[in-house]
Amino acid sequence: MKKPPVPLLQNGVRADGRSPDQMREIEISVGVVTNADGSAVVSYGNTTAVAAVYGPREMHPRHLSLPDRGVMRVRYHMAPFSTKDERKSPTPSRREIEISKVLREALEPAVMLEQYPRSRIDVFVEILQADGSTRVASLTAASLALADAGVYMRDVVIGVSVGIVNGTVVLDLTGLEDQYGEGDLPVGYMPNLQKFTLLQLDGAWSREKFLEALSLAVNGVNYVYQKARDALRNRYMSIAEEIYGR
Amino acid sequence: MASISPYGKRFISYLRREQIKRLITADARLDGRSLDQLRTCEVRLGVVKTADGSSEVRLGKTQVVAGVKVGLGQPFPDAPDEGVLVVNAEVLPHASPYTEVGPPDEFAIELARVVDRGVRHSSYVDFKKLAVEGGKVYLLWVDLYVINDDGNLIDAANLAAVTALKNTTLPTVVKSENGVKLDRENRVPMAIDVESVPIAVSVGKIGNVLFLDPQFEEELSLDGRIVLTYSRDQIVAVQKTLGAFSRTELEAALELSKRGREQILHCLSKVF
Numbered sequence: 001m002k003k004p005p006v007p008l009l010q011n012g013v014r015a016d017g018r019s020p021d022q023m024r025e026i027e028i029s030v031g032v033v034t035n036a037d038g039s040a041v042v043s044y045g046n047t048t049a050v051a052a053v054y055g056p057r058e059m060h061p062r063h064l065s066l067p068d069r070g071v072m073r074v075r076y077h078m079a080p081f082s083t084k085d086e087r088k089s090p091t092p093s094r095r096e097i098e099i100s101k102v103l104r105e106a107l108e109p110a111v112m113l114e115q116y117p118r119s120r121i122d123v124f125v126e127i128l129q130a131d132g133s134t135r136v137a138s139l140t141a142a143s144l145a146l147a148d149a150g151v152y153m154r155d156v157v158i159g160v161s162v163g164i165v166n167g168t169v170v171l172d173l174t175g176l177e178d179q180y181g182e183g184d185l186p187v188g189y190m191p192n193l194q195k196f197t198l199l200q201l202d203g204a205w206s207r208e209k210f211l212e213a214l215s216l217a218v219n220g221v222n223y224v225y226q227k228a229r230d231a232l233r234n235r236y237m238s239i240a241e242e243i244y245g246r
Numbered sequence: 247m248a249s250i251s252p253y254g255k256r257f258i259s260y261l262r263r264e265q266i267k268r269l270i271t272a273d274a275r276l277d278g279r280s281l282d283q284l285r286t287c288e289v290r291l292g293v294v295k296t297a298d299g300s301s302e303v304r305l306g307k308t309q310v311v312a313g314v315k316v317g318l319g320q321p322f323p324d325a326p327d328e329g330v331l332v333v334n335a336e337v338l339p340h341a342s343p344y345t346e347v348g349p350p351d352e353f354a355i356e357l358a359r360v361v362d363r364g365v366r367h368s369s370y371v372d373f374k375k376l377a378v379e380g381g382k383v384y385l386l387w388v389d390l391y392v393i394n395d396d397g398n399l400i401d402a403a404n405l406a407a408v409t410a411l412k413n414t415t416l417p418t419v420v421k422s423e424n425g426v427k428l429d430r431e432n433r434v435p436m437a438i439d440v441e442s443v444p445i446a447v448s449v450g451k452i453g454n455v456l457f458l459d460p461q462f463e464e465e466l467s468l469d470g471r472i473v474l475t476y477s478r479d480q481i482v483a484v485q486k487t488l489g490a491f492s493r494t495e496l497e498a499a500l501e502l503s504k505r506g507r508e509q510i511l512h513c514l515s516k517v518f
Contacts, residue, residue, distance in 0.1 A: 064250065066251075070251075071250060071251040072250070072251050073248045073249065073250045073251075074248060074249045075247065075248035075249070092247040094355045094358075094359065095359075096247075097247060097249070097352050097355050098352065098355055098356050098359050100247070100248055100249035100352070101249040101352045101353075101355075101356055102356075102485070102486075102487075103249070104249040104250075104251065105486070105487060105488055105489075106486075108251065109489055109490040113251070122248075124248075179324075185484075190490065193490070194492060194493070195490035195491060195492050196486065196490060196491045196492070196493070196496065197486070197489075197490045198486060199472065199484055199485075199486035199491070199496075200484060200485050200486070201481060201482075201483055201484035201485075202363045202366075202367050202482065202483055203367055203482070204367055204368075204477070204480045204481075204482055205480060205481040205482070206479070206480060206481075207479075207481065207500060210481055210500075211497070214493060214496070218493075
């Protein structure tokens with residue numbers, strides 16, 4: 001493993017000045033793609049994901065529809081200009097195909113697909129710029145776009161990442177920390193139902209570090225969840241103002 | 247390319263699913279196993295003579311063949327002194343009535359990538375020892391072939407990959423007109439740290455009951471599933487592949503997976 005260009009953690013301060021349990025600056029706006037039934041832009045620092053939801057709409061091709069429930073289609077994709085070094089090929093990589101799958105499986109427990117037989121709900125997520133934690137920013141954006149579309153849901157799903165840097169568990173990894181850290185644990189969590197729907201891990205983790213990281217992730221989720229609620233509320237307050245006037 | 251809910255392709259009747267659910271909630275299973283019991287496991291090394299390392303794993307009726315081919319090539323720029331591991335998985339059309347001919351789908355890709363992460367983040371293979379002269383390194387191509395899918399492909403494929411790597415010998419590197427090439431007639435052993443072998447253990451959930459090694463029909467009835475990969479006492483890979491888990495359930499899954507790991511290690515002790 002090569003050494004990082006800057007120290008990742010010194011005296012409890014990370015390379016970008018954060019403490020280990022601190023999220024980056026978070027920006028969330030809902031209803032940004034006017035043509036979509038629901039949409040959201042979520043930024044964790046320099047990571048930006050834009051999600052658009054179309055549906056529920058008719059399933060095409062029809063033989064893939066289900067008689068007792070709806071079908072969800074999720075696409076995670078990175079823009080060619082979203083990476084720091086070379087241009088990323090726009091062809092979906094094996095990584096993007098895997099992430100599309102885990103995002104779908106992270107959203108499905110929250111969405112009441114049984115309410116939409118024979119239909120399909122499409123969720124498209126595009127990473128505009130990437131600086132670590134892209135799949136969890138995508139998950140937050142996707143679940144807010146679904147909520148914005150008025151799809152029946154049991155809860156929203158909020159994503160945050162945790163990792164190990166110099167032996168310390170840290171919240172919300174940057175690209176640098178992901179590349180040079182000792183471990184990476186993206187988490188998706190339903191804050192009201194208190195259940196994990198996305199859980200991946202690599203690196204080398206003891207059982208204690210793993211459980212500590214889960215607690216830190218839940219704290220991060222609750223923090224992002226408040227911002228997400230505000231963003232959803234703002235969106236509907238502005239619609240209410242439009243209709244009823246001030 | 248997007249990921250679509252796959253339930254239309256693979257399904258099980260409501261009656262059968264209810265039966266499996268009733269059994270599981272009474273701590274019983276279709277094949278008479280207990281909840282923390284794996285199916286019989288069998289490993290044969292060196293089944294493919296043309297490969298540089300190979301093995302065949304049977305976990306119950308699930309059957310996976312792994313073949314390793316060694317190549318020479320350029321290292322990744324961020325690890326110039328380390329060998330390269332490439333894991334690919336193919337679920338053959340032989341494997342089940344639900345499998346189609348074609349390039350690896352998202353299940354096969356996920357299967358390969360979960361196995362890859364386990365090997366990569368354990369110190370089972372010493373990648374530093376796979377660098378050769380002239381800026382070149384050994385490339386390890388691990389191809390996982392699923393011959394028969396009777397459920398729990400990840401545990402079986404991981405076992406096939408690690409045993410095939412154990413069986414692998416490296417062709418020696420000899421000088422040629424333009425640099426170096428491989429001599430497959432002369433071989434040297436590959437450095438493997440048997441103690442760090444990565445073991446993937448899948449934990450299935452039906453209702454709120456957790457159990458090990460779901461077979462095919464149980465797999466189609468699952469409400470949740472998580473794969474935990476251990477190397478020594480460290481967790482080196484996790485993949486939740488279905489449903490939602492509470493923290494209590496995750497802690498129970500950690501405990502249960504340890505018992506699965508012991509059984510797989512016991513199975514490995516016959517060939518290691």
